[in-house]
Amino acid sequence: MNGWHYIGKVEDIPLQGARIVAVGELGNIAVFRSHSEQIYALADRCPHRQGPLSSGIVHGDKVTCPLHGWTIDLASGEALGADHGCTRPFAVRSDENGLYLQLSSNDG
Amino acid sequence: MTTSPPKHLLVVGNGMAGIRTVEELLALAPNSFHITIFGAEPYGSYNRILLSPLLAGEKNKADIITHPLEWYATQGITLHVDNPILSIDRENKSVTDSRGQSHTYDTLLLATGSHPIIIPLPGQQLPGVVTFRDMKDVDTMLELAKEGKRAVVIGGGLLGLEAAMGLLKQGMQVTVVHLLDILMERQLDAAAAALLKSALEERGMQFYMPAQTAAILGESQVSGVRFQDGSELPADLVVMAVGVRANIDLGKAAGLHCERGIVVDDQMQTSDPHILAVGECAQHRGMVYGLVAPLFEQGKTIARRLAGATDHSGYTGSTLSTRLKVTGIDLFSAGDFLGDAACDTILYQDPSRRIYKKLVIKNNIVQGVVLLGDTVDGSWYMELLREQKEITPFRQQILFGRHHLGDAGHGATKVADLPATHQVCGCNGVCKGTIEEAIIKKELTTLEEVRAHTKASASCGSCTGLVEEILAHTLGGDYIPAQSKSLCRCTPLTSDQVRLAVRDQQLTSVVQAMQQLAWSSPDGCPSCRQALNYYITVFYPATIQENPADRFVNERLHANIQRDGSYSVVPRLWGGTTTPAQLRAIAEIAERFSVPEIKLTGGQRITLLGVKKEQLPAIWAALGEQELVSGHAYGKAVRTVKTCVGSRWCRFGVQDSEQMGVLLEKQLWNSWTAHKYKLAVSGCPRNCAEATIKDFGVVAVEAGWELHVGGNGGIKVRVTDLLCRVESMEEVLQYSAAFLQLYRREALYLERTAPWVERVGIRWLQQQLVEQPDYRQQLCAEFIQAHQCLDDPWSTRAQGKLGTQDFLPLTSIPFRSLENVA
């Protein structure tokens, strides 16, 4: 298997918002759609206290965790500002049919 | 020269001094030592100073831990927590831990701090008698404060008063017992101590002094305290805060030279050249310190020595200042504040404003200072004292502060003239140069940011003024002072300017507002998006097209996110009343959806805790069938109207408070406000519904109703101001809607009614609402109109009118993995 999984259409994700993909034992992966129509995917767990990033406010290419307000870079998963920590990013691509999420060969 | 393998540094004590020394060493010479730390406490290092705000509920544990366990791992330090060292074998250069394991060292650093002093009184070992030194003590006090009512604090020094204030904040009745009739006698003279005492009494603290404790009473648990003169005080908790004594146990047993502390030289070396000591356990040039400031210098000295620097003259001692960390009371003291016959005293006293300033001066050099009520110049006086500066040129104006001297110089140091090595923050050991570097490199523009990045002024706060000056000086024209702080980084406008722009420029959407007001970011940030969205809902309720992405998750999903990412659901029970059918429905739903916990809230509601996001729409539909609507327990919105049973049932009741509450809640519910908004109605002046700590409180009297506004029962309790008295229920309804609408129009987003009422003043509110009936009616009508634009958010979503698919996963990928998501 090449590791790319079809997950749905771009329009299924609210603009400046996110939806989750439940990936069995891997847990939830949050797929974000930014203001400028970029799609990003991160493990749905803030590096601080595991807050659900998918429920945060998406602004620019960042998301702010709903639990304690850490701001995470959507592309790298790194905490921004004075905070330190990183959540795992995943690759996403799209074609005319919709969006695909890559789970690395290690994952499955 | 051959390179030898790194030597082994073993540190005993994971407190403030030990960890600080290790940090200095890592900064100066990383990888030069293998480092092992033993700590008797079960956590990473924490800021002991902040135990006082922890006890007062102003900070939580996570806030005060400075070095979480991961930090040690990333620095390659081996940490043993909860494992005290029991002995030192100097001959073999090894130590034995509490598990019987021995560990060798090349250099041993003792940083064992102090023991709290326990007065050997009968009953001193009873449960309920505690000291105030570590996190465990705070846990014990918080536990006892839950059940017990009365606390006695023995000791009227800094520690005792901070403990007493914390317990007072936890709702206990607190009496401070002190041996002398002067509080904090090591820092204050009699006049300042008397002023401090009355300020604390005003906050509810009681004093029993001078008094000498003779025994602690109780059988299996403490029940009181007896004094030398035979008198007694009842107590459920006794705090002994009578001072500390250096913890020299290990050093003494190992035969190191000890007096009151472990004696060290200027290089912080003990009588054994392989053993160093730092912090409160060390005695240097006859001094044993009990404050943090000396440890930074001491730690630096040790780090330089270990890193092999030879040009260093060592540690020569510290001048200390003290500040009381009690919110709302400013007190600063340093040096010799009593003076002798050769000293002059310069004094400024304004009893009604509770300001007291005293400088002790000898040969035109400051020897000591006491400041109460106005401490902004504390750090300046401290600097004059430490540097032994001649004050002759400005002696006449000295009590008016540094700013009064103007720009002429007069020998007073200005921020620009301070050397980069000048230590600005004594609590966290941060120098001017470090702050400037952080401001420039990390592009910091606000005090909060400087605090977050450098920790300067983040503990006791006494250097806040100086940090702000450094910020202003470093940024020059870019600096925006705190009073007129911009809403966020996306705009230079303040929250109030944004509010007025929305109102006056007909800005009816967030996107439009950002364009028109020249936002600097493409789609804002959480702060401004939520504020703009709120102002627009207030001024354009009928036309706003809300974007759910501009709302915090609670308001987007209409449920309250919990720490584990689950949600709580709180149906509205009008006025705190319910019916068997509703209770049955709630019980049935809780069972059907396996809700883990049901709890009664302080606002007389039932909350279902631990609900999963994807369950929300189904739960709402089920609640909706029983006509239960959203309780808005999650939002910046009208929350609850709490009521007592009033004249319907209570033998004292003079009006039907229950009916009044239900009517009020039906009129006001489902409205967005600048911050959460709570109401209560009591059926008589006994006020069982606690209406006088609510945003809008109604208290029944024989002739009608009293309307109270601007109360708050949170961290900072504020009692309401009386707005007016009215006769009928209709008037109560009209006033309540008008007041709410005025608050919605005028207050800043996230400003609660308590600070807002303080800001605008109760007189202004009375002029608007009581003295102008037309305006009152207009506000009331405006509110009712806005209210009609809203549907119950739950039923709208349960009926699928708004995207409920967002609550569900996009898809699932069945998956078995070899590794977990990081």
Ligand SMILES: Cc1cc2nc3c(=O)[nH]c(=O)nc-3n(C[C@H](O)[C@H](O)[C@H](O)COP(=O)(O)OP(=O)(O)OC[C@H]3O[C@@H](n4cnc5c(N)ncnc54)[C@H](O)[C@@H]3O)c2cc1C
């Ligand atoms: C409530 C409170 C408020 C305070 N407020 C202020 C303030 O406003 N300003 C100020 O300057 N100072 C304040 N202080 C004092 C300040 O906290 C101390 O000066 C500082 O913590 C001293 O640091 P230290 O490392 O020497 O001791 P500590 O921080 O006490 O660290 C010593 C550590 O060593 C551990 N230990 C002891 N023996 C062993 C052993 N045998 N093996 C392993 N570990 C051991 C102890 O458990 C402890 O964790 C306050 C103190 C308290 C308790």
Ligand code: SF4
């Ligand atoms: S406030 Fe008055 S009416 Fe209400 S329960 Fe208390 S005593 Fe009764």
